[in-house]
Amino acid sequence: MAEVRVNKKVVLKDFITAFPRESDMEVVTTDTIQLKVPEGSTAVLLKNLYLSCDPYMRWRMSKHDEPIYFPDFVPGSAITGVGVGKVLDSSHPDFKVGDYVWGMTGWEEYSLITSTEGFFKIRYPDLPLSYYTGLLGIAGYTAYAGFHEICSPKKGEYVFVSAASGAVGQLVGQFAKLMGCHVVGSAGSDEKVNLLKNKFGFDGAFNYKEEPDLNAALKRLFPDGIDISFENVGGQMLDAVLLNMRTHGRIAVCGMISQYHNLDKPEGVHNLFYLITKSIRMEGFMVSNFFHKYHQFEEITAQLIKDGKITYLEDAAEGLENAPAALVGLFAGRNVGKQLVVVSHE
Amino acid sequence: MAEVRVNKKVVLKDFITAFPRESDMEVVTTDTIQLKVPEGSTAVLLKNLYLSCDPYMRWRMSKHDEPIYFPDFVPGSAITGVGVGKVLDSSHPDFKVGDYVWGMTGWEEYSLITSTEGFFKIRYPDLPLSYYTGLLGIAGYTAYAGFHEICSPKKGEYVFVSAASGAVGQLVGQFAKLMGCHVVGSAGSDEKVNLLKNKFGFDGAFNYKEEPDLNAALKRLFPDGIDISFENVGGQMLDAVLLNMRTHGRIAVCGMISQYHNLDKPEGVHNLFYLITKSIRMEGFMVSNFFHKYHQFEEITAQLIKDGKITYLEDAAEGLENAPAALVGLFAGRNVGKQLVVVSHE
Known part of the structure; x- marks a missing residue:
């Protein structure tokens, strides 16, 4: 039997029409997750470490009749966004247990990723992993x-x-x-x-x-x-x-x-x-549009970081409990530097 | 002594702020012109044949503090615009008496062109010359x-x-x-x-x-x-x-x-x-922006015309007297096809 864990998550309560408030979201601790990918899938089971707060997420908090940009969030389910995670289990040939990856994950402790399109394996895990929510992402x-x-x-x-x-x-x-x-x-x-x-x-x-x-x-x-x-x-x-x-x-x-x-x-x-x-x-x-050349950028920028040629400022909120405030703060311009949420440091 | 002629012209009476009316312009027959370029100049003396009515001319009928587009017209002077003319006299090496040219000329019978920048010699005078107010211009x-x-x-x-x-x-x-x-x-x-x-x-x-x-x-x-x-x-x-x-x-x-x-x-x-x-x-x-390649376009399009591959419709007003109505009609959408004014057929 695979281990089953409580999976804390941040959900959007309902679609909004006005300026986002913290109370539009809630942190839910009633769901559980099995820390193993389903048999016969090509899924990846991630432990989420860092989540990115991005302006485009405002769009997804409202209901749209036409899917012209990003998909709307699903009220009652975990918010999704770009994040960095560690692979806990995988049946996908490109991702192995212990790999660090970034891509579209859930605002929750663990995510089962069934489509790895747009996921990238992190080639410089020696650099701060949180950078992959921003500078390197x-x-x-x-x-x-x-x-x-x-x-x-x-x-x-x-x-x-x-x-x-x-x-x-x-x-x-x-x-x-x-x-x-x-x-x-x-x-x-x-x-x-x-x-x-x-x-x-x-x-x-x-x-x-x-x-x-x-x-x-x-x-x-x-x-x-x-x-x-x-x-x-x-x-x-x-x-x-x-x-x-x-x-x-x-x-x-x-x-x-x-x-x-x-x-x-x-x-x-x-x-x-x-x-x-x-x-x-x-x-x-x-x-x-440019994802096919991402690793080229990753290499160039990793080198700039190592050479001390890039200054980068992060504004990190600790814990999923503080994620709603971090996201709302982004729209209010309260963040100084890249706003992210730390789910877990390792 | 050079021949002196009456030079009928269309002038803008004053800057306008509203939708253009015919009465904003008048046809003046009191000016004269000497049909010879000044000694020592590189000027060209044109007999104007066809004048183009273009949307951008609306801009020039109003006063602007900043010269961001085309220069404003000068109230009391002849309106200027693109036209086709025949060279009556020239001291410019590129333009000879009898040449047909197109460029920025005056809404008048004869124009003394002191700056020939943006003037092109017409290479296909066998095609209808009026085409150079539009299709070939x-x-x-x-x-x-x-x-x-x-x-x-x-x-x-x-x-x-x-x-x-x-x-x-x-x-x-x-x-x-x-x-x-x-x-x-x-x-x-x-x-x-x-x-x-x-x-x-x-x-x-x-x-x-x-x-x-x-x-x-x-x-x-x-x-x-x-x-x-x-x-x-x-x-x-x-x-x-x-x-x-x-x-x-x-x-x-x-x-x-x-x-x-x-x-x-x-x-x-x-x-x-x-x-x-x-x-x-x-x-x-x-x-x-593309004037440096104009003659390439002229050659390609002249061939398309000769091959019957382009259909072109002109809406010609006869005489400078009808020029104000033609220009106003353009803004009202009354023209069908390219609006031009015939000053003289030869």
């Missing part, structure tokens, strides 16, 4: 692929990053600096602005909440205009960016966190005419 | 370069063209058909829809004024979605397009004629989030 690869594949950067170009202290933004800025670009970021507090300038090596930064006129703020920080904008925010910030782009500029559209609380009636963007007058390319992407 | 090259350089088309793809019976749209549709694409266009009257389907060879077309729900119209005509959208309109049509794009779709942003009457407060576009979820590239352009 979705956020890092989003920053890397978005910047290098979508933005076509050149040395000396002017780069703007919105939500720049977030998991993706802090890395876009650093990849841009490594490329020899001039980088300015926006963030939502003076503490974050300070981090951008003094920890992540941005050339400039501003607190958008203290700028009555975003256009004027960008004009001040980019007197010669913006060549590349890495868009994480949308709405009014994007309108101000469009006003300040240079001819043949590129806008990588990675996220629109300012709109996620109300995607049924998103704010209008008014300055798209500048796409024409300045011959701007604006391109959206999903990091999964 | 700005509109045709805009369609060709926009479609081939920006849209990265592949055989069999689904292509949507807005303002499809206009000078650019009718040609985008035909270039797309020549490429083996499935092409659907929108236009503003049943007559135009009929033209698209029965004259220009579009696979489908709809009258946007009779569609209460643009999203539903596109869903009906593109049950499998849109790969390429050639955007001439902006606003609500662009929002509906975004809803109906396929993954890895491309949107060439050529114009936003629905917004030109009120560019101070353009309509918001609300569905940009789909840029991310569908990995869409949206790219604005100006045809002048």
Whole structure:
């Protein structure tokens, strides 16, 4: 008989329409799980170690008639998200007991993974495993692929990053600096602005909440205009960016966190005419478009980490009990650096 | 002594803020011109034959503090625009007396061109010269370069063209058909829809004024979605397009004629989030980006015309007296096909 354990989990109580609250979720300790994969399957049984809190998860908390982005969560079941786990049992040829992996897992202590599509075996388990929730996982690869594949950067170009202290933004800025670009970021507090300038090596930064006129703020920080904008925010910030782009500029559209609380009636963007007058390319992407080249990125970035060329800041919540607050905090901008949840350190 | 002639011209009386009216312009017959270029200059003296009426001219009729697009017109002076002329005198080495040329000229009988930048010598004067106001000029090259350089088309793809019976749209549709694409266009009257389907060879077309729900119209005509959208309109049509794009779709942003009457407060576009979820590239352009390759296009298209592979429809107003009505009619959608003004047939 396989060992049976209580499997603590975080569930979404019901679909939401407003700004997420902690009380929209609950921690349930009544379920159990058998620590063995079913006979004849190609499943993997994971012990979850680290879970990632990501902006796109707001989308999944609401009900959608059309599956245009990620699937909606299932109320009453464990929330799912990207996480790092250790393989406790496996009947899949690519994953062995003791391997560390990352991919789409559950917000619970143990997950039975029946489809390993989008799962990656961790090749650098000597680096902090939590990095695979961000720097070496979705956020890092989003920053890397978005910047290098979508933005076509050149040395000396002017780069703007919105939500720049977030998991993706802090890395876009650093990849841009490594490329020899001039980088300015926006963030939502003076503490974050300070981090951008003094920890992540941005050339400039501003607190958008203290700028009555975003256009004027960008004009001040980019007197010669913006060549590349890495868009994480949308709405009014994007309108101000469009006003300040240079001819043949590129806008990588990675996220629109300012709109996620109300995607049924998103704010209008008014300055798209500048796409024409300045011959701007604006391109959206999903990091999964680039998964086939992930291990290349992993190798490059692992080396940058070992060489001390990347600074990375995590905001770790301890325990599944604190996961709802961590996720809500992300939408409120309370995190400083990559928000993650520690389920277990080993 | 050089011959002096009366030089009839169309002037903008004053900057406008509302929808253009004929009375915003007037035809003036009090100026004279010497039919000779100044000594020591590199100027060219043109007899204007055909003038082009283009959507971007609406922009130039209003006052702008920042020169982000084309220069504003000068009230009291002749309107300027693209036209075809015959060289009456020249001290420029590239242009000889008797040459036919096209470029930015005046809405007047004779123009002294002191800067020939952006002027092209017409290499196929055996074709109808008026074609160089459109099919072989700005509109045709805009369609060709926009479609081939920006849209990265592949055989069999689904292509949507807005303002499809206009000078650019009718040609985008035909270039797309020549490429083996499935092409659907929108236009503003049943007559135009009929033209698209029965004259220009579009696979489908709809009258946007009779569609209460643009999203539903596109869903009906593109049950499998849109790969390429050639955007001439902006606003609500662009929002509906975004809803109906396929993954890895491309949107060439050529114009936003629905917004030109009120560019101070353009309509918001609300569905940009789909840029991310569908990995869409949206790219604005100006045809002048591609001027260095113009004669290549001219050669290809002249051959298509000679082979009877392009259908082209012109809406010609006779005489400068009818130029104001022709221009206003363009913004009201009264033209059927390329709107131009005949100053003189030879």
